[in-house]
Amino acid sequence: QRFPQARQAIKYLVEDGRYDYLETGSLISIKENVENITLPSEERKIRMYPVDFEEFIIYMGEELLFEYIKNCWDKKKPLDEKMHAKAMYLFKEYLLVGGMPQALKAYKNGNKDFYAADVEKRDILELYRDDIRKAAKRYNSRVSALFENIPGYLSTHEKRVVLSKLGESNRSFDRYDEPLFWLDDSMICNLCYKCTDPNVGFALNKDDSYVKCYMGDTGLLVSLAFSENELSSSRLYQQIMNDKLSLNKGMLYENMIAQMITSMGKKLYFYTKYNKEKHRNDIEIDFLLSNESKTNLKVFPIEVKSSKNYSATSLDKFKDLFGKKIATPYIVHPKNLARKDNIICIPPYMICAAFSDALE
Template identity: 60%
Template sequence: MIFKRKIYDKLLEWKNCFSGEKALLIEGARRIGKSTIVEEFGKNEYKSYLLIDFNDASSVVKKAFENYLNDLDTFFMILGTEYNTPLYDNETLIIFDEIQQYPKARQSIKKLVKDGRFDYIETGSLISIKENVKDITIPSEERKLKMYPMDFEEFCWALGEDALVQYIKNCFEKRVPLEENLHHKAMLLFKQYMLIGGMPMSVSKYLENNRNFAAADAEKRDILTLYENDINKADAKYRSKVASIFVQIPAFLSKHEKRVRLSNIEEKSSFPMYQDTFFWLGNSMIANECFNCSDPNVGLSINEDRTYIKCYMGDTGLLVSHTFTENEITEGELYKQILHDNLSVNEGMLFENAIAQELVANGYPLFFYTHYNDEKHRNDIEIDFIISNGSKIKPKIFPIEVKSGKKYTTKSLENFMNKYQSRIGQGYIIHTKNLCKKGNILCIPSYMTFCL
């Protein structure tokens, strides 16, 4: 299935404004639909397109990069002949797929863009990992664009719920609740999104098999196996640590504070010992890192404390399959419990991961905040996420508390907003109920997160 994706508009913007000056590099985790959307873009927007998949490119193609970059007429003749594709000046897109498998092709972008005959899009998984780029010169004629799994809005499009999505947007803009029956429908869709996730093949299997959760789960387990194989190819210096963190992500998230405690992995371990580990997981986009911000301001990264970290899965549907056994999935009880709000602890873990996934898809880096009270000997303020408007003229931060249960308090968020009141734009609680206001806090249902 070909799904509508938001990144398509960004591809159009690049083509119309920058394609003659820059190649486009699309980075993302495995199986999020990079190749599919770029190929669809080539079909729709160009007279011809040529896709070179470097997972299985022939020796003829690779030798063309090695021997003919100083003779581009011959170089393009070889590519056009090998792929049986006519190339038209200013009307052909050449796609370098899985370019991390052949870094020399990435290095050639400088010469190819300067030549000016064709447009170029590169796609890659793990493309920023140090061992993939250490032997090449990174071209400056390259614009990067990150791609993520489908967010909730894209998931709704896939399920044919375009009208409901527009209604949700309108209600958010007007700060009014949804009609109650439509609220329940939207929450049911969001729970499906948590369980299925945003990996296109998982969504496709779900729809092709009459919304069968088990069919989607089988696809997700195949993707997790691919990730495990990628981890086994990581640098030997930190391979075992990456594997250890990856395996324990569900365990970390099931705790109340959801923070990675390195001492639970290895005695006397410290963050510097695991720095490459988190670099690998973050840059592979398998996981979404969330760092503590000790002094929350509009420049959140300036005050980040990397010794305190949360590690969310890049896709919540994958987290479900990573957390629960195949028997727990196929018996169907897990889905019943989540769809009927009966899985409190684990649903909270999945719920918060889904909110993190939505924020990242909206372009927000993840930060959290804790304040330790020396008198009480405990944390008295805990904020799940903080986002910033990024404005230099009217800078504001927006604290977010995630509440999966029906009963909760707002004390921690209120204390934070009082402590940093001059910096606050709006405080949010994201919960399972309809939109409402509690004092100066706006409480929004989880399905509205993509509107932030």
């Protein structure tokens, strides 16, 4: 990172043929610190994501539970209730600790010490802030403002970026194109854009001014959302784990689903429809996936519910509008696997298996 000429020299080292090489670096070294060097064409870029739930559950020594979850999905049957409760408990652990390797290692080695993980996460957040200060030179104040406001955006009902909270008018949204792109490109955040017409592909109908900004790792979101004093004891974490603390769980659940979809290599899109008479959105679909077919596009609408009691009103209205294009609607909820009126309701620990199968 501090000596870019070493990166340039890779060309000749690869040519020598005796070794393979692995280069690592932050956004600074990969995108910005390249002055006066020729980038070697031999490089093959690999995007690295936070540890996913499958990796987390195996790291925590629960390989058999993971195999059982996959088996239940394959057979489309719910887990035994005790096993479902165990899987949900592990998922909530994953939700709070996140997928940063340093945080996971501290959590496990500390005998499931949430505070030890939080210390590591705060160090990572400071590294992010350093990257923002050093790399986003032309617009670092705007990048910083967006970054620090992520918990605020996600705690609202609509969860989208609202520039008035940064002291900006909506007319100046184009000033935030590059800062938003920087946060997305650096993988600090995952951007989710509104699709105005899912009938004909998502990217073709993307509304760049209507965007949600999710944190790249949900564990980091927890540490960004709460002050260090609030999380200074594991007791608060345990209250969250046991559902005894008033908390916007929807923010965390939705962020985690965004994280999981992104790790599958998919872009994030959502859909809303405003009702002028009611002065509010009467259709809100959290995420849209597709089979990406050019000739026979099929859409998979996804709603995320953090509560056990909910309605499927938005999904029903979405089906009325786009019925011919819809393959399978999904609701992600804390309850066991179930099917209701052609909607598959899945617990979050089944997401990777379910969505991977659906998109094949």
